Amino acid sequence: MTAKILSAAPVVDKIKNNLIQRCAALKTRGITPSMCVVLVGNNPASLSYVRNKKRMCEEIGAHFHLEHMAQDISPDDFLKRVQNLNQDPSIHGIIIQLPVAEQLKHLNLPNLIDPSKDIDGFHGLNTQKLYSGSRDLSLLLPCTPKGIINLLHFYGVELKGKNIVVIGRSLIVGKPLSMLLSNFDATVVLAHSQTKDLKQLTKEADIVVSAIGKTHFLDQSYFNPSKHTIVVDVGMNTLDGKLTGDVNQNSVKDSVGAMTPVPGGVGPMTVITLIENLIFATEKQIKG
Numbered sequence: 001m002t003a004k005i006l007s008a009a010p011v012v013d014k015i016k017n018n019l020i021q022r023c024a025a026l027k028t029r030g031i032t033p034s035m036c037v038v039l040v041g042n043n044p045a046s047l048s049y050v051r052n053k054k055r056m057c058e059e060i061g062a063h064f065h066l067e068h069m070a071q072d073i074s075p076d077d078f079l080k081r082v083q084n085l086n087q088d089p090s091i092h093g094i095i096i097q098l099p100v101a102e103q104l105k106h107l108n109l110p111n112l113i114d115p116s117k118d119i120d121g122f123h124g125l126n127t128q129k130l131y132s133g134s135r136d137l138s139l140l141l142p143c144t145p146k147g148i149i150n151l152l153h154f155y156g157v158e159l160k161g162k163n164i165v166v167i168g169r170s171l172i173v174g175k176p177l178s179m180l181l182s183n184f185d186a187t188v189v190l191a192h193s194q195t196k197d198l199k200q201l202t203k204e205a206d207i208v209v210s211a212i213g214k215t216h217f218l219d220q221s222y223f224n225p226s227k228h229t230i231v232v233d234v235g236m237n238t239l240d241g242k243l244t245g246d247v248n249q250n251s252v253k254d255s256v257g258a259m260t261p262v263p264g265g266v267g268p269m270t271v272i273t274l275i276e277n278l279i280f281a282t283e284k285q286i287k288g
Contacts, residue, residue, distance in 0.1 A: 004258040006230075008268040011154040015272050016060060022279050023061040026286070033282040034063040035119065035275075036085055038096045040078070040104065041071035046097050053095075056275050065091065071101050078104055079112070086114040092285055093119035093278040116285055119277035121146070122171070130176055135183040140277050145177035147269030148209065148232055149184070151260065157207070157230055159184040165201050167191045167246075168211035173234055177209065198222070205229055215239050216248035220255040228257030234266045 023033055035057050037050050050066060057064040067085060069078065085094050094117045096109050110122035118126055121142040129139050137146060152159065164181050168174040169192045178190040186207075191198055193212075202208050203224040210218055211234035223229050235246030245262030252259065260266055 001254070003231075003253045003256045006151060006155050006232075006258050006260045006265065008151060008260070008265050008272075011151055012268050012272045014154070015150070015276060019060045019272075019275055019279050022283070026279075026282060027061065029286070031282060031286055032061075032063050033093070033278050034065060034091050035093045035095070035278050036065040036067055036091045038067045038069065038082060038085070038094065040069045040073060040097075040100045043099065046099070050097060052271055053274065056271055057278070060275060060279075062275065062278060073101065073104075075104055075107060079107070082112050086117065091117065092282040093117050095120045095274070115140070117281060119143075119274055119281055121176075121277065127176060130179040130183070133183050135180070138280055140281060141180065142172060142176045143273040143277065144173045144211075144234065144266060144270045145180050146277075147273040148177060148234075148266060149180060150273065151266070151269050152207075152230075152232075155258070159186045159207075162186045162206040163189075163204060164207040164209065165189045165191055165205040166209045166211065167198070167202075168213075168234070170211065173211040177211070202229070203227070207232065210235060210246035212246055213237060214246055215244055216246070216251075218247045219251040220248075223252060223255040225255045231256050231259040232266065233260050233262050235262060236267065
């Protein structure tokens with residue numbers, strides 16, 4: 001039996017329609033949700049990500065502002081400009097597009113943004129809510145983990161009591177996702193490069209999430225076909241000029257129950273969740 005493909009498209013459409021309505025409701029009150037992306041330099045990949053965010057903002061009726069800074073901006077000037085954005089009441093959500101220039105890397109970037117405008121969900125006050133056990137998806141939580149939960153919920157995937165292996169312990173995906181899954185009563189193993197017997201763990205898992213950035217790292221040898229494992233592929237890699245994931249889909253398609261595609265899976269969920277966070281942030285700010 002070939003694995004079911006858990007495409008993001010119907011989930012994104014459902015969320016987008018909801019966000020269009022909420023954005024229109026805000027506009028009737030004289031408020032247009034406004035996202036600001038802070039971009040340092042002209043990294044081609046960053047410019048592409050910025051265009052995607054701008055397009056999605058415009059599709060739901062929100063405003064997009066690009067705060068484009070020179071590659072050689074000083075830390076002091078950078079901090080001043082970010083602080084000005086924090087204090088600007090017309091801007092409801094701010095993200096700092098990574099990577100930043102070398103002279104800025106020592107700054108505690110996530111905590112520079114006002115937590116109420118932190119639509120990336122990385123400010124300490126926002127991530128702290130994960131550690132307190134919250135499963136409230138209306139909070140400003142990291143976008144990829146929150147998007148994965150929304151995707152799984154859409155397809156009716158039960159999390160309670162499930163054994164889940166998350167491969168990759170980054171602060172952006174692995175760590176916050178493992179905490180969020182735990183909040184939904186899953187039993188989570190956070191695996192990484194030093195984990196022993198990874199294949200044994202994945203073969204016993206109900207759900208496997210790969211977020212390590214290694215092209216086609218997971219093949220059929222990592223799965224037990226009788227488990228009908230659900231595989232979430234967070235990888236954004238390139239192979240022969242094409243976007244591909246951590247999972248060799250051709251290899252595993254007959255060994256797992258369902259899997260997210262790359263492209264068309266976790267990536268679009270991350271972008272729509274960022275816009276969802278913008279709308280949540282705007283609604284909360286005008287309520288005071």
